[in-house]
Amino acid sequence: MSFTTRGTAPAFRPRLALRRLFSSTFLLGCFIAICVGVVLLGALVIEVVVDGGSVPFAPPSAASLPDGMGWLAWAFPIAVLTPFLLPRLAHRRSELAPPAFAALCVLSALPAAIFGHLIYVGFEDAYYVKTGGHIFDLLSEATAWQTFRIVLVGLLLPGGLLAVAWRGARRLRSPSLVWPAVILAAWGFYLFLEPGFLSSPPSQSPDRIGIFPALVGTLYMMTITAAAAFPLGIGAAIYLEEYARRNWFSRFIQVNIANLAGVPSIVYGLLGLQLFVRVLEFDRSVLAGALTMALLVMPIIIVSAQESLRAVPPSMREAAYAVGATRWQVIRHHVLPYAFGGMLTGNILAMSRAIGETAPLIAMGALTFIAFLPDTPTDDFTVLPIQIFNWVTRPQSAFHEVAASTILILLLILLLMNSAAIIMRHRSRTEW
Amino acid sequence: MSQQPLAPAALDDAASQRSQVASDAVGAVIEAPRPGQTIEAVHLDPTRSAVRHELPEDVELALALNNVSVFYGAFQAVDRISLQIPRNRVTALIGPSGCGKSTLLRCLNRMNDLIPSARVEGHIRFGELDLLSPKIDAVDVRRRIGMVFQKPNPFPKSIYENVAFGARINGYSGDMDRLVEDALRRAALWDEVRDDLGKSGLALSGGQQQRLCIARAIAVQPEVILMDEPASALDPVATLKIEDLMRELAEDYTIVVVTHNMQQAGRVSDFTAFLLAGEERTGRLVEFGPTTEIFTNPTDPRTEDYITGRYG
Ligand SMILES: Nc1ncnc2c1ncn2[C@@H]1O[C@H](COP(=O)(O)OP(=O)(O)O)[C@@H](O)[C@H]1O
Numbered sequence: 034m035s036f037t038t039r040g041t042a043p044a045f046r047p048r049l050a051l052r053r054l055f056s057s058t059f060l061l062g063c064f065i066a067i068c069v070g071v072v073l074l075g076a077l078v079i080e081v082v083v084d085g086g087s088v089p090f091a092p093p094s095a096a097s098l099p100d101g102m103g104w105l106a107w108a109f110p111i112a113v114l115t116p117f118l119l120p121r122l123a124h125r126r127s128e129l130a131p132p133a134f135a136a137l138c139v140l141s142a143l144p145a146a147i148f149g150h151l152i153y154v155g156f157e158d159a160y161y162v163k164t165g166g167h168i169f170d171l172l173s174e175a176t177a178w179q180t181f182r183i184v185l186v187g188l189l190l191p192g193g194l195l196a197v198a199w200r201g202a203r204r205l206r207s208p209s210l211v212w213p214a215v216i217l218a219a220w221g222f223y224l225f226l227e228p229g230f231l232s233s234p235p236s237q238s239p240d241r242i243g244i245f246p247a248l249v250g251t252l253y254m255m256t257i258t259a260a261a262a263f264p265l266g267i268g269a270a271i272y273l274e275e276y277a278r279r280n281w282f283s284r285f286i287q288v289n290i291a292n293l294a295g296v297p298s299i300v301y302g303l304l305g306l307q308l309f310v311r312v313l314e315f316d317r318s319v320l321a322g323a324l325t326m327a328l329l330v331m332p333i334i335i336v337s338a339q340e341s342l343r344a345v346p347p348s349m350r351e352a353a354y355a356v357g358a359t360r361w362q363v364i365r366h367h368v369l370p371y372a373f374g375g376m377l378t379g380n381i382l383a384m385s386r387a388i389g390e391t392a393p394l395i396a397m398g399a400l401t402f403i404a405f406l407p408d409t410p411t412d413d414f415t416v417l418p419i420q421i422f423n424w425v426t427r428p429q430s431a432f433h434e435v436a437a438s439t440i441l442i443l444l445l446i447l448l449l450m451n452s453a454a455i456i457m458r459h460r461s462r463t464e465w
Numbered sequence: 466m467s468q469q470p471l472a473p474a475a476l477d478d479a480a481s482q483r484s485q486v487a488s489d490a491v492g493a494v495i496e497a498p499r500p501g502q503t504i505e506a507v508h509l510d511p512t513r514s515a516v517r518h519e520l521p522e523d524v525e526l527a528l529a530l531n532n533v534s535v536f537y538g539a540f541q542a543v544d545r546i547s548l549q550i551p552r553n554r555v556t557a558l559i560g561p562s563g564c565g566k567s568t569l570l571r572c573l574n575r576m577n578d579l580i581p582s583a584r585v586e587g588h589i590r591f592g593e594l595d596l597l598s599p600k601i602d603a604v605d606v607r608r609r610i611g612m613v614f615q616k617p618n619p620f621p622k623s624i625y626e627n628v629a630f631g632a633r634i635n636g637y638s639g640d641m642d643r644l645v646e647d648a649l650r651r652a653a654l655w656d657e658v659r660d661d662l663g664k665s666g667l668a669l670s671g672g673q674q675q676r677l678c679i680a681r682a683i684a685v686q687p688e689v690i691l692m693d694e695p696a697s698a699l700d701p702v703a704t705l706k707i708e709d710l711m712r713e714l715a716e717d718y719t720i721v722v723v724t725h726n727m728q729q730a731g732r733v734s735d736f737t738a739f740l741l742a743g744e745e746r747t748g749r750l751v752e753f754g755p756t757t758e759i760f761t762n763p764t765d766p767r768t769e770d771y772i773t774g775r776y777g
């Protein structure tokens with residue numbers, strides 16, 4: 034009997050592979066659990082909030098897909114999952130050869146591309162081109178701008194999937210399955226919706242109702258809020274953490290920021306009403322709402338960005354200073370890249386707070402019934418929470434059902450944003 | 466012009482550019498002040514007089530400390546230390562933990578500026594400049610006086626980026642690949658990493674990381690390299706490599722190394738300064754001179770106690 038360490042090495046391989054196999058099965062289980070959970074959550078809300086729940090929801094029969102496209106209901110999940118699972122299952126030890134993998138991705142992305150078209154066709158269908166949802170009719174009648182956007186959606190989605198799948202397969206690491214799980218959960222949810230619910234304007238009759246303007250208004254407002262709040266908030270955090278002297282003034286500001294984070298949101302609404310709506314005369318526009326929201330979430334962004342700056346190890350700063358870096362060079366090349374993941378996480382969490390805020394917008398007098406889309410930042414608008422508020426205050430129970438499904442959509446957006454935050458936090462921890 | 470710029474020294478002709486510091490008498494650290502300079506003469510207070518051995522005739526000085534005191538808030542960590550650091554030699558700072566070795570070392574490249582509560586008094590002469598003068602930009606000082614830390618702290622970037630960063634931010638316009646290779650060769654790391662310069666610096670072993678940090682310091686082409694217990698986190702084999710490296714580097718650089726390992730000080734250093742803190746935890750210089758004399762013929766009984774292992 035000789036004591037060579039080499040002889041024992043191969044014995045470990047099958048066990049490793051088994052563990053991988055187990056972990057992919059485990060992840061698949063998690064994924065199924067998430068899907069079931071989302072569906073159950075939906076059912077629960079319907080049960081609790083309304084009884085019956087027949088209007089905005091169709092039985093799980095892919096009602097939202099056009100005729101003859103029902104196969105997509107299962108084809109799409111398969112397309113999303115194959116690039117993730119195949120390398121795990123078939124090649125236990127390493128990834129697929131890159132060309133084979135690329136081919137697999139392209140093949141499986143084809144249905145995804147069709148799906149991308151469909152999402153868009155849904156919107157276009159309701160608003161511009163009344164063709165009954167046939168892609169080729171649509172494309173032949175679409176304007177150049179519409180075609181461009183259709184192709185963009187059709188390419189972006191599979192492109193994004195491909196990129197995620199590529200990383201996932203190269204690393205064989207657990208987070209890579211989270212994205213397809215989230216996408217599929219959203220897809221499963223979408224299949225439950227009455228056709229046109231996402232893509233129609235609100236209406237006086239509950240069975241033709243839709244949330245398109247509110248959905249677009251929410252996305253519009255969040256974009257402007259983010260554009261205003263991120264740079265300012267992160268800049269303020271950098272100043273306070275890295276440049277400001279520690280004296281009574283900076284302590285005073287610090288305490289005030291912490292306090293501002295706790296100010297009731299209705300107060301921000303009144304501030305926005307006076308400052309943006311009246312003094313600056315933005316009226317009840319997307320811009321006024323977005324800037325009010327930016328004020329509201331700024332303290333959260335600043336505090337979380339400061340925390341991620343503080344988490345940068347002092348030894349790294351010292352190392353950079355010791356090779357003759359200036360303060361700004363240290364911040365730019367070392368501190369910010371290190372703190373970036375944490376900052377992004379904080380930003381997303383701040384956004385998910387803003388997306389659900391209702392009080393400040395109501396205080397500002399945002400409209401509750403909007404049947405058109407905001408074109409410019411100074412147009413009137415409405416957002417999902419206000420739409421929900423409006424429907425809940427109606428006496429007819431049919432509107433309550435609509436409100437319930439809108440709540441589900443809002444929750445789903447929140448879920449997406451928060452899982453993005455979790456993934457980013459995880460990533461910034463493991464890669465640095 | 467509020468800050469006095471330091472001339473950038475190229476690697477090759479750096480030696481000729483470095484101005485000489487006269488070392489006429491031991492104890493009298495700095496020659497007569499030039500116009501525009503206020504460097505006080507050393508007042509040797511008998512209560513704090515340290516034993517100073519003769520330095521050999523042929524040494525040139527790289528740095529001369531004159532009455533350097535460091536305070537952290539109200540606490541005085543280092544009390545009026547005066548000593549000379551000879552050029553292209555290894556000078557060791559020894560003494561028990563907490564006697565202010567790191568604090569003193571960090572004065573030499575103005576790292577204490579980064580600690581808000583720290584305050585440094587006295588003068589440190591570097592060429593014709595007084596490093597501690599507020600007129601001098603600490604960033605320039607750190608370009609010319611590099612540092613290697615106790616715990617290896619490579620940037621979480623590729624090996625290449627780790628080495629190239631310092632040169633790049635300092636406006637190096639030459640062949641970066643060659644500079645990186647040179648620095649890694651000088652740090653005795655090139656053969657181990659030549660094939661994966663794109664790998665993260667954090668993926669290296671502890672000893673390799675420390676040599677990467679040395680390469681990073683070299684790449685900025687400093688004149689002096691400060692090392693704060695560079696081997697204390699390493700295993701004996703890696704420690705030996707670092708020590709060999711120090712000896713090699715001393716041909717071109719002035720090295721100041723903090724260590725509390727007696728054998729290491731004996732092996733690598735040419736000159737040794739022994740610091741000790743009293744009851745109030747304020748560090749003072751006890752004895753300074755050529756390493757051989759400090760180790761074989763210590764004058765102060767406290768030095769002898771420390772070298773023979775009677776302190777911790
Ligand atoms: N940043 C700091 N703030 C306050 N006191 C410090 C700081 N750094 C070191 N000290 C104190 O200064 C003294 C000397 O520390 P140091 O220079 O690290 O000693 P050594 O390196 O010799 O072990 C110690 O008493 C220590 O507590």
Ligand SMILES: [Mg+2]
Binds near residue numbers: 566567568693
């Ligand atoms: Mg120390």
